[in-house]
Amino acid sequence: MRRGIALVTALAILVLVNFSIYEKEQHLAQGEIMYLELAPVDPRSLMQGDYMTLRFEIGNQIRDAVGSNGPADSEREEISEGYAVVRLDERGVAHFVRLAASNTALEDNQRALFFRHRNGRILFATNAFFFQEGQAERYEAARYGRFRVNEEGEPLLVGLHDEGLVRLDPVDG
Structure with missing residues (x-):
């Protein structure tokens, strides 16, 4: 039994x-391809072992919008998750438009991007990019994260890209 x-x-x-x-x-x-611009990070945190700490510029804009949509910090409950409405430009780079309660009621050129708000930081699929040992220099040119976003607005990081949106693939060695 x-x-x-x-x-x-x-x-x-x-x-x-x-x-x-x-x-x-x-x-x-x-999933639909979407690029999120990387935000500068503390250079000491940029490369730590075999991973890169990631922050996204749109996360800063979302955090500012979350902070401006209510009472003072001491009186406000922290939003734990939500949707950011973004507009994709001709290259597929996402630009923040507004916050939303759901992933519906969007204009044709808008998409909903699911985020989590934890300890004052806006998080998407990940806050780190892991790579093979010895490949750190390859990713120093990273300016964008490439995501696949499903119909629910959930992003999955699939790679890092430079200013021209060229994928920074690992060097075979």
């Missing part, structure tokens, strides 16, 4: 994990 329960539980876990993987693969394959 216990063995049967353990087998069913293991099978259910495998199904859930594989479904989650399938969803992420679909997100990466079919």
Whole structure:
């Protein structure tokens, strides 16, 4: 009996994990491409081991908008998550328009981008980019993060790009 329960539980876990993987693969394959401009970070935090700390300029704009949409900090509950309405330019770079309660009621050239607000920082899919050991110099030219954004506005980081939106792929070595 216990063995049967353990087998069913293991099978259910495998199904859930594989479904989650399938969803992420679909997100990466079919999500709309959107670029977010990187915001400057403390140079000491730029490269730490085999990853780069990421902040996005649009995150600063969202944080400012969250702060201006209510009472003083001491009287306001911190927004834990929400949507930023963005407009994509001809290159696919996102520009902040406004905050929104949902990902609906958008104009044709607008998209909703899901964000989380944690400890005074606006977070998207990630706040770090990991790379192979010895590749740090390759990513120093990074100016944009390339995301795949699904219909729910959830972004997944797929790469870093330079000022001309050229992908900064790792150097084979």
